[in-house]
Amino acid sequence: MGYLPSRYNLTIADRDSQSLLFNCRTGSMVRIPAVLRPVIEALHVEAPFDLDRDVAPEARNLIAGLAEAKFFVDEELDELEAVKAGVAAGPEVRTLNLTILPTMGCNLRCTYCYQVRQGLVMREETLEALVREVEARAASSEIDGIEVDWFGGEPLLARGVIAELSARIREIAGRHGLAYRAVMATNGTLLDDATVELLAGVGVEEVQITLDGPPEVHDRTRPRADGAASFDAVVRGILAASRRLEVVVRINVDRHTVGDAWKVLDYLEQAGCFETGRSVQPYIAAIGPLSSVCSHTCDAMIPADEFLDHVLAFQEAVLKRCSGVDPAVILGVPRPVTRACGAHSELSMCVHPTGMIHKCGLEVHEPERAAGRVGEAYEEHPNYRKWVDLDPFADPTCARCRFLPLCLGGCPKYSRDPDSPYHREACLYFHRYLESTLRLYATTGARPLPS
Numbered sequence: 001m002g003y004l005p006s007r008y009n010l011t012i013a014d015r016d017s018q019s020l021l022f023n024c025r026t027g028s029m030v031r032i033p034a035v036l037r038p039v040i041e042a043l044h045v046e047a048p049f050d051l052d053r054d055v056a057p058e059a060r061n062l063i064a065g066l067a068e069a070k071f072f073v074d075e076e077l078d079e080l081e082a083v084k085a086g087v088a089a090g091p092e093v094r095t096l097n098l099t100i101l102p103t104m105g106c107n108l109r110c111t112y113c114y115q116v117r118q119g120l121v122m123r124e125e126t127l128e129a130l131v132r133e134v135e136a137r138a139a140s141s142e143i144d145g146i147e148v149d150w151f152g153g154e155p156l157l158a159r160g161v162i163a164e165l166s167a168r169i170r171e172i173a174g175r176h177g178l179a180y181r182a183v184m185a186t187n188g189t190l191l192d193d194a195t196v197e198l199l200a201g202v203g204v205e206e207v208q209i210t211l212d213g214p215p216e217v218h219d220r221t222r223p224r225a226d227g228a229a230s231f232d233a234v235v236r237g238i239l240a241a242s243r244r245l246e247v248v249v250r251i252n253v254d255r256h257t258v259g260d261a262w263k264v265l266d267y268l269e270q271a272g273c274f275e276t277g278r279s280v281q282p283y284i285a286a287i288g289p290l291s292s293v294c295s296h297t298c299d300a301m302i303p304a305d306e307f308l309d310h311v312l313a314f315q316e317a318v319l320k321r322c323s324g325v326d327p328a329v330i331l332g333v334p335r336p337v338t339r340a341c342g343a344h345s346e347l348s349m350c351v352h353p354t355g356m357i358h359k360c361g362l363e364v365h366e367p368e369r370a371a372g373r374v375g376e377a378y379e380e381h382p383n384y385r386k387w388v389d390l391d392p393f394a395d396p397t398c399a400r401c402r403f404l405p406l407c408l409g410g411c412p413k414y415s416r417d418p419d420s421p422y423h424r425e426a427c428l429y430f431h432r433y434l435e436s437t438l439r440l441y442a443t444t445g446a447r448p449l450p451s
Helices: 034-043 057-068 079-088 124-139 155-175 193-201 215-221 231-241 258-271 292-300 304-321 382-388 396-400 425-432 434-443
Strands: 002-005 009-013 019-023 029-032 072-074 095-100 145-150 179-186 204-210 246-253 280-286 348-351 356-358
Touching: 009 434, 019 034, 019 434, 029 034, 029 434, 034 057, 057 072, 095 124, 124 155, 145 155, 155 179, 155 193, 193 204, 193 231, 204 231, 215 231, 231 246, 231 258, 246 258, 258 280, 258 304, 280 304, 304 425, 304 434, 425 434
Parallel strands: 095 145, 095 348, 145 179, 179 204, 204 246, 246 280
Antiparallel strands: 002 072, 009 019, 019 029, 348 356
């Protein structure tokens, strides 16, 4: 059998004349010793090679291992078709993904919020309709699991809805032998020990909490509804949650505040958030015009290439503080995906408190973008199909790209919009920053990335 180098290989020059070899189709990475680097480079040619005839005896075991890990592939294999087959068989095909907004109300008044604030709370008839739909899908044998993402507004303003829906959906999952997982995005101000116990008890495993900088920054950008400070309450919430749950701390930044993001690490460390036994993972995110509601953020938005420089520097700082978190998670080392985002899946939807169904969480405040109502036949609505029918392989540039298995074209909402400041943001990252990310991962001494 003849072999060819995978079209999805990325070779990265590393220290001491060594190389890192990363495969975008499998997500695996190995370090190539300097003495064997010429052997690997010689095989990265268009002509197929025979393992016994063309490879020196001392290198055959290495090359055979690399072939097993798909760095070298059968010359007859169409790798693009293999990627397509992986997408078609992805786990999302049989997982019901529900982003549930129990309320659109919020107790903060963030200066860059992209939503139109409404004090809506999910009513009983909407809750019952959602339970009936979950029951019907579970009984149909079309799903193997259910994943719930509690969103808002501030979801913890509707604890009763969360408790009841969680109990009933988990009961359905248990009765039908389905896996169940739940996460939540919350501003953190309402998290105390009792609330954390409630969340852990209803299957929530992870919470994302936003802390935008030191007090003088955070309290300016994320004040309470009455204008009061919220920083101290958020830190208390992070401490309470991290005793039982995985905690992701999102730090939203613009060009004026990005330099303050590092101070958050000091505050979290001083508060004890990085103690052994806690899992707290901070990251930075760019403030920008996610919707027309926050178009005023454009002037202070950090350009994508500049922002990614900040991301790499911040991740390196986090590595030094969060010894209990997998370095691959901290660095966001990409893995192959089978959907560009959840909205691409037939079984993924956002449920508004009124029961309206959306595909993208960034559009839940825009009724004209809804696909219908829970319990109705919304799956064929144009606002639903435009996401599900998206073909990441139809773009010739994407189809030729070695990074395609890692992003499938990027965010469906923005990446293909030439007028968006987020246009082709994924391309910029993979073409200019992936190598730096992988080099940094290699310095951590973490295990090689498995396929």
